[in-house]
Amino acid sequence: MKSKKIALALVGMCAAFTLAACSGGKELVTMKGDKITLEEFFDEIKTDQQVQGKLQNAIVFKLAENAYGDKVNKKEVQDMFNEQKENLGDTFLQQLQASGFTEATYKEAIAQNLAFKKMQEAHVKLTDKDLKETWKTFHPEVEVQLFGTSDEEKAKEALKDIKGGKDFGKLAREKSEDISSKDKGVVKFDSSSMAVPNEIKEDIYKLKNGEISEVLTAQQMGQQGPVTTYYVVKMVKNKDKGNDMKPFEKELKQIATDAKLADATFVQKVIGEEMKKANVKMKDKSLDGIIASFITEPEKPAKTDKKADDKKSDKKDDKKSDKKDEKKDDKK
Incomplete structure (x- = not known):
């Protein structure tokens, strides 16, 4: 339920940031002799870490919705909606209203969350090694x-x-x-x-x-x-799994996939690749840090010139040899 609540919150954040970005100097507060515009308000709050975190999430979920939203069908959304409704029982509508959502907006958020999952699944490439590792504890x-x-x-x-x-x-x-x-x-x-x-x-x-x-x-x-x-x-x-994993291949693939989706490093890599594919750019350069952790390439170790290193090593060996010869001559 937690992940779905996150998705619900993001819908509101997406709308808020879109409004601020497009509104320019639209007045938010007026008073005698002065006013506060949405642009001024945005400048005031954009450095807040919580706000930046919510904007980052909004970008990620918008990416997923744009690229994979068409892969989410209505039945999936309705099934998840019904599941939550059944789990929460009589308190369902009360909790929905307390969160500021209607049934329609809640379904929209569920669809967005499912699109995010499908985005991750699209990047899962299982190997025989993955399945064999899963088999060990299956x-x-x-x-x-x-x-x-x-x-x-x-x-x-x-x-x-x-x-x-x-x-x-x-x-x-x-x-x-x-x-x-x-x-x-x-x-x-x-x-x-x-x-x-x-x-x-x-x-x-x-x-x-x-x-x-x-x-x-x-x-x-x-x-x-x-x-x-x-x-x-x-x-x-009870059932013994035996020695042949082929009859359980479907279950093993699902378990291995779920393990990938739970891996924070894998998820970050997926988001980075999708951001590059969608050419995500921050128009406000002061907010570049929000996407930098996803799209910045890790520094590669500097290449060493093996031939140059070999030459240096040879010179050191020559110097050592010369010093040994000098010591021998001195003893003579």
Whole structure:
């Protein structure tokens, strides 16, 4: 949701900067004997780091929208809109209004965010090495029943009840604090999924069908700092990946692609290439720094003249040899 909120904010920033750039001396404030124009206001705020950061983001999202917006279809936008609406439930419209958006402008922002993702994906070139590295830590999708709580004693009690024959699904619905356990405690995930903490995945993968884990512990960051959660897991359906990665090639490509998209260096390189392609220039030279980090070529190490270096080395060796000969003559 965070990335979508960023996209929403950017729509407003794009509009604001476009207005300031095109308005020239349009009056923003008037008073007796004086006025403040939009141009003056822009000159006043443009050095603010937050403003520059928002302008930088606005440029990036505008690039993506112009170059890849036509690759975003209405169904994708509607699906993501429906997903957010379902996740937020009754508070959806309230949060939308609090952010200053209508359903229409929210969809526009979703489309812009999807265009940014498609821009990155267009630059992903996976190699066999990428897939082999992904294969090392890959595990196919498993299906488990899961009980999660922040209370260790509650987890131990749940484990005792489950081993005693109590229905796992009923217990999960009634007492589990983990949101993924809301439907009979059943969770499906693979090695790329965030539905279950990575910390306990390897322990889960070791379980055989029908087997119940001991209490597993995972620590995650919450709003108030680290939070420890205790899990009890029953394996419903496990699958060994075997030695052949071809049957899982689609999943491996998606995982490897997601890893690229999460790499800040890769994303910066993509933005730089797209900026050069679109010939992005800052009309106000005092703002050049906003795009410089993306389009400035890294300094290449100075080329050395190997022949010259060899000659210098030969001269040094000759001098050393001459000094040795002089010492020998002196001894004689």
